[in-house]
Amino acid sequence: MLILSPSILAADFSVLGKQIKEVQEAGAQYLHVDVMDGSFVPSISFGMPLISSIRGTSDIIFDVHLMIASPERYIEEFAKCGADIITFHLEAVRDPGVVIDKIHALGKKAGISIKPATPIEAVLPYLGELDMLLVMTVEPGFGGQAYIPESTERIRQARKFVEERGLSTDIQVDGGITADNVHVVLEAGANVIVAGSAIFRGDIGQNVKDMLKSFEAFQK
Numbered sequence: 259m260l261i262l263s264p265s266i267l268a269a270d271f272s273v274l275g276k277q278i279k280e281v282q283e284a285g286a287q288y289l290h291v292d293v294m295d296g297s298f299v300p301s302i303s304f305g306m307p308l309i310s311s312i313r314g315t316s317d318i319i320f321d322v323h324l325m326i327a328s329p330e331r332y333i334e335e336f337a338k339c340g341a342d343i344i345t346f347h348l349e350a351v352r353d354p355g356v357v358i359d360k361i362h363a364l365g366k367k368a369g370i371s372i373k374p375a376t377p378i379e380a381v382l383p384y385l386g387e388l389d390m391l392l393v394m395t396v397e398p399g400f401g402g403q404a405y406i407p408e409s410t411e412r413i414r415q416a417r418k419f420v421e422e423r424g425l426s427t428d429i430q431v432d433g434g435i436t437a438d439n440v441h442v443v444l445e446a447g448a449n450v451i452v453a454g455s456a457i458f459r460g461d462i463g464q465n466v467k468d469m470l471k472s473f474e475a476f477q478k
């Protein structure tokens with residue numbers, strides 16, 4: 259199943275509840291929630307208080323991407339404030355297996371994200387335990403960047419590893435995805451698509467519909 263996960267990093271925070279409603283009503287299945295700490299990545303975005311407050315406005319699946327150092331310190335808190343899927347960076351932890359177990363013990367889905375320079379093979383020891391693998395298609399830290407073309411081969415590789423092992427792990431992509439280039443990542447094997455600028459700039463509902471139309475065109 260192909261899933262659209264609009265990234266609120268590109269939303270207008272003064273009307274966030276309204277914009278979340280718009281993406282959900284237009285058909286987006288997930289909401290991508292980027293948490294940045296100014297340490298693992300240069301930017302600071304937002305944390306639990308914002309997630310708690312938007313949790314009250316929508317029942318959409320919260321796909322929380324932790325771009326933070328030592329994420330194991332905060333798993334309980336993110337679970338408590340409303341995350342449904344918690345994705346942390348492989349590069350940010352000492353023992354990814356322990357963090358995955360912690361997320362699962364809280365009844366949440368677990369994802370690992372890898373930066374563009376991290377070999378896909380690095381995730382193999384954990385692949386069988388993961389609900390989702392996030393292959394970053396830009397350097398994490400900022401929205402509005404251009405898709406890194408070398409990502410396509412990495413997505414293909416990730417899909418191959420999942421299929422060879424008979425797993426159902428979702429493959430998510432994040433960064434520089436638009437209705438015009440989404441077919442490239444879908445063809446390579448991604449099935450959960452994050453898009454920020456392409457959704458929240460201009461007519462939000464129409465942007466979601468255009469992206470979903472691109473999904474349909476790919477499936478035909």
Ligand SMILES: O=C(CO)[C@H](O)[C@H](O)COP(=O)(O)O
Pocket residue numbers: 265267268290292323396397398399400401402403432433434435452453454455456
């Ligand atoms: O994780 C992110 C940045 O680290 C953003 O979610 C991602 O870049 C999406 O934004 P855009 O679609 O504008 O590229």
